[in-house]
Amino acid sequence: MPSVIAAEAEPRVRPLEIVGGGSAQFRVKGDDDNSIQGYGHEAGRAELRRAAVAVHGYYAALARERWTDACGHLAPATAAGATRLAASTRARGCAAALAALFGPVTPAEGREATAVDAVSLRRRGNHGFFLYRGAGGKPYFISLELLHGKWAVSSLSPTGLP
Secondary structure, eight states, X not given: OOEEEOOOSXXXXXXXXXXOOOGGGGOOTTOSOOTTTTXXXXXXXXXXXXXXXXXXXXXXXXXXXXXXHHHHXXXXXXXXXXXXXXXXXXXXXXXXXXXXXXXXXXXXXXXHHTOOEEEEEEEETTEEEEEEXXXXXXXXXXXXXXXXTEEEEOSSSOEEXX
């Protein structure tokens, strides 16, 4: 049974849902590339929940235009990459880069971006792929890195699955 983790009462953020069920539901029959769906091993529900909270927290910070908070959810190498990217926009630092890349965010865009129905965490060592259904049930994944016992987002945006 899915569990819902309530978000603040705010029109731009949808609550996080932990649906579970594993990555097998995203496997594509006859497709040679199910590498994300078969990566490492399937994490347990408690670890899926921790990863889901990290990813949803990142998306919620973006939706609320709390750029510094969003940077705090990123793995250090990813935040450093955003900072380098900011140089091309004449912005300085991770927060300015995210503002340039993702802002401004309308309430509707925020709600769509924070639609996270957590399905699976595929993990190998300190690296993982978080698989979820976003707005309209579309499947996505985003990469994560385990740092000091906490999951951090290691890419700026998700990738759609077939």
